[in-house]
Amino acid sequence: MGAPAEAGEGSGAPETPVPTYGWQEIRKHSLPTDKWVVIERKVYDISRWADRHPGGSRLISHHAGEDATDAFHAFHQDLSFVRKFLKPLLIGELAPGEPSQDRQQNEQLIEDFRVLRRTAEDLKLFEADTEFFSLILGHILLMEGLAWLVIYLLGTGWAPTILAAVVLAVSQAQCWCLQHDLGHVSVFKKSRWNHVAQQFVMGQLKGFSAHWWNFRHFQHHAKPNVFHKDPDVTVAPVFLLGESSVEYGKKKRRYLPYNHQHQYFFLIGPPLLTLVNFEVENLAYMLVCMRWTDLLWAMSFYVRFFTSYAPFYGLSGTLLLFASVRVLESHWFVWVTQMNHIPKEIGSEKHRDWISAQLEATCNVKQSLFNDWFSGHLNFQIEHHLFPTMPRHNYHKIAPLVKSLCVKHGLNYEVKPFLKALMDIVGSLKKSGDAWLEAYLHE
Template sequence: MMGKGGEQGECEKAAAVYSWEEIQKHNLKTDKWLVIERKVYNISEWMRRHPGGSRVIGHYAGEDATDPFRAFHPDHQFVQKFLRPLLIGELAPGEPSQDRDKNAQQVEDFRALRKTAEDMGLFKADPVFFSLHLAHIILLELLAWFTLWCFGTGWIPTILTIFMLATSQTQAGWLQHDFGHLSVFKKSTWNHLAHKFVIGHMKGASANWWNHRHFQHHAKPNIFLKDPDVNMLHVFVLGDTQPVEYGKKKLKYLPYNHQHEYFFLIGPPLLIPIYFTIQIFKTMVDRRDWVDLIWCFSYYTRYFYTYIPFYGVLGSLVFLNIIRFIESHWFVWVTQMNHITMEIDKEKYRDWLSCQLAATCNIEQSFFNDWFSGHLNFQIEHHLFPTMPRHNYQKIAPLVRSLCSKYGVNYEEKPMLKAFRDIVTSLRKSGDLWLDAYLHK
């Protein structure tokens, strides 16, 4: 029997039952329901106050959100107090726990795998590991300054300083990524401050901007309109379906059949120095995020105070943009090698395991690959367990491979150089699909 909405007490809400057919109707802009552990919640009003942003929770409207809920919330007991007022009922007894004919046994086996990881203590972060990583970043910053102070601003010390600062900035990017996802310290307040310090004071960016953008990517990776990382603003066409759609509609904002060539001129050089910088400041001002803005200004104050004595105002601006130019190349190649070569499409309503594996691949493990990519070479494990600290990815990886093998889910791993080549290959393939559709009458 279908339950009715309206003002009810919590006991009455819990007694109401709903079918998947009814729940899936509540997937509108201002009317969103979702299911967690067979309980039905109305998040229509709450999502605007959701700490992770309205979009990341709204992307699961009309679906079973049990696995993403567990993936993003390490302290389930704490979150329950926010869920209770949103409870409106539960799935009807005859309804399956999974929507849209998802493989229930595969879902249960993945949850058993997560429980195994919890029992193994793989979600416990080692503060020493992350403290040493932060220390090595600060050491690079100090060595960069010391090189100029000792040897002056000649070509060799300048090049060495640029290399060290670009390395420290990139490694700080991987570290803030860790702090953004998990609680490294026992008190989350300290973890929150550490994240603000690394991304704000050490990189000149916004923690809230990153969280709201990046968590959407994790919730629905490579899904158009849900993952901001595949929103290319008509600059590139990605995957197999978007190029054909653009071609059939005769959309030609750029010559997409050459996107694998102009990628080198637009993607790596401009993402951080231009696009991200503008977007970060615009977001902070639009949202009146003055705390992040203060952290951001602390970075620029420290930077210019340090380097204006060596290079002057104009020289320091050029110096900064050269560093970000190099960092941007490093960042783009590492982040795109895991995703852009995989399936990029519209929503297909897969279970958590299948959704993440369709959009994600790994790069072979080695000491250099771990350091160079900030352990993002273990992208599959990171996407399945985003709150797991990076130093434990290699421990859970064999169990993930085994589960994927059991259900025939593709677990793709490749050498890093091949992954870089595949970025260009995938862009060329999508460009050719666009051209064929564009020329077809």
């Protein structure tokens, strides 16, 4: 702890000294029961409050012992409202001689990024076009109705059933995109209506919990591709990614033939993620966390689905249709969401600044009308990760400015063709599997 700040002079009554701290002291407070964060050079003790954090205790705890200024701005849209919660947690400030960032981070890069963010705010790029998202919802509802109409008019033969399953899978994929938007972006001015809309899309149209998804997904945004902080890459021992490959090899761990993971990935990765893993994880979350409202929303999806299709297929046939749709949408989910992340650096916490951490873990896919629609604009993953509360219809406007910033500071702004991005997933799995085998045999 540094020396207390001097009391102000010329103000009459003496001011209460403000405790000041150095980074060496702050770094110590990153334990499960002892957590400090720094935001705009102010030090906050979040040890007891973390469990009440609306975004979940894990999300805010991942920044313990660090400067969380840019993450604070990235996740919160109404900063004046959020600061009311921070005020009682304030315990001091950074000592005058301490830099605003720790661990030799590039101060000029951080300042330039903050200027870029202010520019985006001035250009009103964080304001959502409600009509844009309403059209997406209408598009989804139209496909849901079309799938039922195909069965109603054409019968339950193989051809109409396959067609209906594909249409439903496309609808479910677009639901992922829309609920993802609603989780990040204030589509409606009142946050309450925004959350209700997400519960409707995630619950009634998909059968999942909105709270579960936000709890899981925001961690990914906070620390992308960081083991034990990003749930999307904490997939061992089924798959080994990045640094975990060599670690498992050195420790002689062989739960599966990881040198063949790029092959068995096709059997248990894309086909089963939403059908098995997400279904189990989602249900467990709602029950353990007692999210009864989310459970009712999810149940309404199954009631609607089986009421709509059981008269045509019976119970067993409807279950088969449901499983088919989940498998198809699961393929979309894995390939589209991971083409930007799995081939990038995956490892332990490096305590990078916000922009560097996001760029090391993400890449873009070339823009086209098809890629924009098919991926829900997740082909602009760099812009989405840097500015998660920016509506996707504005990514293409901020992209040139982000690219210019990367050129100025020598950062890699990677853009890939769509098919190459998909194939890089398989190549990355093979590379990690080979690294595991080499370490397993020779270390």
